[in-house]
Amino acid sequence: MKYFFQNLKNNIDFFLRKNLDFSRKNYFVMNEHKDNLFNSKNLKEREQFLFQKYELEFLKLNSSRENYLENLYILDVLDKYLEIDFKVNLNVLDIGCKNWFYAKGEYFFFKKFSENLTLKGIEIDANRLYTNFYTRKEVAQFHIKNLFGAEYIAGDFLAQKEKFDYIVWILPFITKSPLVKWGLPLKYFQPEKMLKHAYESLNPNGKIFIINQGAEEYEEQKKLCGNLGISYQVLDKVDSEFIQYENKRYSIVITN
Ligand SMILES: C[S@@+](CC[C@H](N)C(=O)[O-])C[C@H]1O[C@@H](n2cnc3c(N)ncnc32)[C@H](O)[C@@H]1O
Incomplete structure (x- = not known):
């Protein structure tokens, strides 16, 4: 009963979005200069390290200042916390990638550890419209433009049959309230x-890297693994100086 009216509204709105598919097409953001973006020596050095290690010219020349930081954030987190082995053919999935504003960060991280990278992002509410009348899907198409092997899938992860070497899952819905506020039925x-x-959906030796928001969701996440008998490695608090989120983030890694 608690969510009755909100859920009714979410069901109607979701149905309309899914079936009407409004879009202005060809979303585009101009590149911005990156001068004076970092206010500390540490951050400048870290950016240079990541820039060289992951060959970030393309990212740096094709992003707003804010989006450059968002992608450095995810790259920094993956670089610091995810242990990864080189594999010739690597198949990676991001679950619930929204408009995939951080796709390039993931792409250049995994590209470093493979020859042939396939990176997919799946989003169930891909037709959600922004106030500028572009959909999440259209924004995502801009973020993955010219990234060979990257694909945005508008659909339900539960209908996905493929196997993956790595799954990245940033802020999954672990409790009801955030999902309802997000507008999903x-x-x-x-x-x-x-x-x-x-x-x-993991290949042998595959890994799931999960980032939760806040200690409460993190505890629920670990309980969920326990209920399913899935063992996990605890990383606890994960952070990056490139973006400091208000709610602390925590992480686990699941290996099969
Ligand atoms: C809290 S948001 C996180 C978005 C993004 N990962 C980020 O870090 O900003 C969770 C996302 O998962 C999506 N989602 C929820 N259930 C899904 C499903 N079954 N299949 C695909 N996407 C799903 C939601 O629509 C939402 O965009």
Whole structure:
């Protein structure tokens, strides 16, 4: 009953978005200069390190200042916290990638560890419109433009049958309230089913890297793994100086 009216509204809005597919097409953001972007020596050095290690010319020349920082954030986190082995053919998935504003960060990280990278991002609410009348899907198409092997999938992860070497899952819905506030119908609140499916979607020695928002969700996330008998490595607090989020972020890694 608590979410009855909000859920009713979410169901109607979601149905309309899914079926009407409004879009202005060809979203584009001009590149911005990156002068004086870092206010500390540490940050400047870290950017130079990541820039060289992951060959970030393309990212730096094709992003707003804000988006450059957002992508450095995800690259920095992956570089610091995810242990990864080189594999010739690497198949990677991001679950719930929204408008995939951080796609380049993920792309250049995983590209470093493979010869042939396939990076997919899946989003169930891809037709959600922004105030500028572009959809998440159109914004995402801009962020993955010219990234060979990157693909945005508008759909439900539970319908996805492929196997992956790495799954990145940033801020999954672990409790009901954030999902309802996000505008999704409650029938899509299936954290246990989603986690089980993600685990079953791994190739041998595959890994799921999960980032949760706040200590409460993190505790719930670990409980969920426990309920399913899935073991995990605890990373606890993960952060990057490139962006300091108000809510602390925590992480686990699941290996099959
Ligand atoms: C809290 S948001 C996180 C978005 C993004 N990862 C980020 O870090 O900004 C969770 C996202 O997961 C998506 N999502 C929820 N259930 C899904 C499903 N079954 N399949 C695909 N995407 C899903 C939601 O629509 C939402 O965009």
